[in-house]
Amino acid sequence: MSAAGATISTSDPYRLGSRGPNLARGHGGGGPASKRVVVGYGFWLFLLSDIVIFACLFATYAVLSDATAGGPKARDIFDLQRVAIETACLLASSFFCGIATIAVARRNQILTQAALIATGLLGLAFILLEASEFAALHAQGDGPTRSAFLTAFFTLVGCHGVHVTAGLLWLGTMMAQFYAKGFRPDIGRRFLCFSMFWHFLDIVWVAIFSLVYLVGTRL
Amino acid sequence: MTIDPDGHDLEYQHDDLGGASDERNASLGTYVLGLSLAILLTLASFWVAKTDLIYGPGIPVALATLAVAQMGIHLVFFLHLTTAPDNTNNVLALAFGLLIVGLVVFGSVWIMAHLNYNLMPTQQLMQMQR
Numbered sequence: 138m139s140a141a142g143a144t145i146s147t148s149d150p151y152r153l154g155s156r157g158p159n160l161a162r163g164h165g166g167g168g169p170a171s172k173r174v175v176v177g178y179g180f181w182l183f184l185l186s187d188i189v190i191f192a193c194l195f196a197t198y199a200v201l202s203d204a205t206a207g208g209p210k211a212r213d214i215f216d217l218q219r220v221a222i223e224t225a226c227l228l229a230s231s232f233f234c235g236i237a238t239i240a241v242a243r244r245n246q247i248l249t250q251a252a253l254i255a256t257g258l259l260g261l262a263f264i265l266l267e268a269s270e271f272a273a274l275h276a277q278g279d280g281p282t283r284s285a286f287l288t289a290f291f292t293l294v295g296c297h298g299v300h301v302t303a304g305l306l307w308l309g310t311m312m313a314q315f316y317a318k319g320f321r322p323d324i325g326r327r328f329l330c331f332s333m334f335w336h337f338l339d340i341v342w343v344a345i346f347s348l349v350y351l352v353g354t355r356l
Numbered sequence: 357m358t359i360d361p362d363g364h365d366l367e368y369q370h371d372d373l374g375g376a377s378d379e380r381n382a383s384l385g386t387y388v389l390g391l392s393l394a395i396l397l398t399l400a401s402f403w404v405a406k407t408d409l410i411y412g413p414g415i416p417v418a419l420a421t422l423a424v425a426q427m428g429i430h431l432v433f434f435l436h437l438t439t440a441p442d443n444t445n446n447v448l449a450l451a452f453g454l455l456i457v458g459l460v461v462f463g464s465v466w467i468m469a470h471l472n473y474n475l476m477p478t479q480q481l482m483q484m485q486r
Binding site: 193 | 420468
């Protein structure tokens with residue numbers, strides 16, 4: 138009996154091929170879904186609601202992107218080289234967050250901390266580049282008050298930047314928790330949420346660099 | 357056919373130990389593959405934005421397509437969205453989220469474009485009527 142169960146679970150981890158009580162957990166068999174799955178689902182719902190907020194900001198930007206009020210147009214102010222470096226930073230940061238996920242699964246403290254430091258430094262580089270772009274625009278008189286286009290631009294990109302900044306603070310607390318408390322289940326779940334948040338920010342940035350910066354330079 | 361309760365208890369503990377929920381799927385290979393695909397699509401986007409090989413008005417469409425493709429790569433390889441039973445709810449929620457996003461973005465752009473057209477500055481309107 139138990140041998141049969143073992144073979145089923147190795148070849149068919151979700152027990153899709155079996156009937157009756159051997160259904161997948163959370164799907165009619167084996168009791169409710171594990172806490173990890175439930176926590177991940179709850180945080181996923183939060184991320185989707187955040188996506189809706191970003192969708193509103195994207196819609197605002199799309200509507201106002203022509204309302205330059207005689208000020209600079211998108212192609213006059215966007216520096217694609219800086220955007221390329223920002224994109225590389227955030228993508229690499231997301232990758233190192235994945236490395237940290239593997240390290241946490243292996244309970245490897247040194248690798249976890251190192252991967253999280255790399256994640257954080259790349260995220261910080263991204264934020265500094267974005268801040269320098271904003272400062273330069275403001276210095277040349279093209280701040281958010283210049284035109285509706287620039288208001289929408291600063292709101293959308295700035296909102297993403299605020300998210301990344303909050304993510305960096307969260308990252309710091311995660312490093313401290315892994316260091317001080319070790320790989321406890323609850324901390325593992327918190328880290329699951331953090332990694333989802335960080336990958337989600339990269340997805341939003343994909344939309345920003347494609348639809349705001351790259352499209353902006355061609356319109 | 358009764359399940360082995362001990363086995364399930366063990367699995368419970370295993371699941372809640374605190375590794376990534378994606379332990380089953382997460383491996384270095386997955387992340388490297390995802391990163392490579394994301395880099396390729398990013399390079400393609402930047403190339404499309406600069407190239408003259410593509411019909412100009414088609415470039416925003418090409419960029420949007422590449423962006424959607426890259427978001428899909430991120431969802432599958434970094435966020436480990438799968439078709440597994442413990443992921444069904446996530447996929448359904450994502451579908452609903454995409455519906456809302458589509459309504460908000462396309463609805464706003466559509467309505468505001470029409471408003472812009474109908475509330476055109478008088479001078480321009482006069483020119484069009486000529």
